[in-house]
Amino acid sequence: MARQEPVRRRSKPADQYHHGDLRRALVDETVRLIQAHGVEWLTLRTIGERLGVSRTALYRHFSDKQALLGAVGREGFRLLRVALSEAWQRHGKGRPGFEAMAIAYVGFAVTHPAHYRVMFGGFVESCAKDTEFIAEANGAFDVLVQSLVDQQQAGIVRQDDPRMLALFIWASVHGTAMLAIDGQLGDDPRGEQLNRFAIERLRAAIARP
């Protein structure tokens, strides 16, 4: 038996390179794969395969896997901030605006569970130095704080430290969101019923005495 000559693969012609925004495509494909199989099973090799690109191509755009996940988290916080801000603005910045924000928050989590998991999955530790990551997260939080300051000035929310009030509210909607995407709400998978109930109770909790 003649020893088989190793197949000399022709290099990929330049016009088949992934032109266009590979960075963008990598983030999108990452989100899609997490959505489908969970962040636990995400592999860089699969991402490359799905994009028709070598498994090391992504190192041109991200220093490592953590950095890629960091980009997903950062994008998540940006999308969340925009969603919250729009809800607040579009519903008149008062009580209805506040309720719309809470609904937008849980709505964001259940429609973007992959982003949400990465945002709060403990990757934060690795991203603690990532100032852009922190800035995006703070941006989203500040929308909430500002809405509470506004409502205090309008006389419909009690005069506690607005940052403390915001943390309290955040804890509540975040908890609802987590329970929903963890599938722990059975007959209310998107957490809408629980969220409506919580919003009503939260209003009572923060109302001016």
Add this chain to the structure above:
Amino acid sequence: MARQEPVRRRSKPADQYHHGDLRRALVDETVRLIQAHGVEWLTLRTIGERLGVSRTALYRHFSDKQALLGAVGREGFRLLRVALSEAWQRHGKGRPGFEAMAIAYVGFAVTHPAHYRVMFGGFVESCAKDTEFIAEANGAFDVLVQSLVDQQQAGIVRQDDPRMLALFIWASVHGTAMLAIDGQLGDDPRGEQLNRFAIERLRAAIARP
């Protein structure tokens, strides 16, 4: 140079086997390693090394890595249930008992962050079939539901569906716990300040009208 004879390792004598409860030791070491380096970096090989045991020894006690993590999560829910139940009983089952429960909840999370991360880290999906896991989780939740029923009967909590009230409370303390162990509370790393504030506001939210 004479080729070095491969070292023929003597089998470990039987009296050096890990007698005693290896299963127990595996779970404890897993918790310790997660505590130290995060669940992300946990490897079965390291666990074996630390216990002076082959890296495949654990397959005598767990079917795979997921099963080992499942055991950690189950243990976490058991410990949490006991902590909640004790707090409730020991403080007289009324308003003080309820507050003690909330403090015990966040206290459990910040002193057992490894357990807590595994309990709510999305491993739940893999454990969805694990009926023991579900049972333990429900057990902890039921302590909270029961405490609300008791408080309704005592006339100090509003007459809403107690399950809904329990989910609302749970979302709040769970959110506080997550923020604390994610290190997002800066000057209040154990979440005690936020938790005290939240407990007071929650009381206002669920009080009988």
Add this chain to the structure above:
DNA sequence: ACCTGAACACCGTTCAAGT
């Protein structure tokens, strides 16, 4: 600048074999 394949160190898991 952007992309490639080969190579490296590492991981979870299987399995025949040892006591």
Add this chain to the structure above:
DNA sequence: ACCTGAACACCGTTCAAGT
């Protein structure tokens, strides 16, 4: 019953080389 080392398929990452 309990434990072992060797082997397998896979993974993230590095790097010299190609266009």
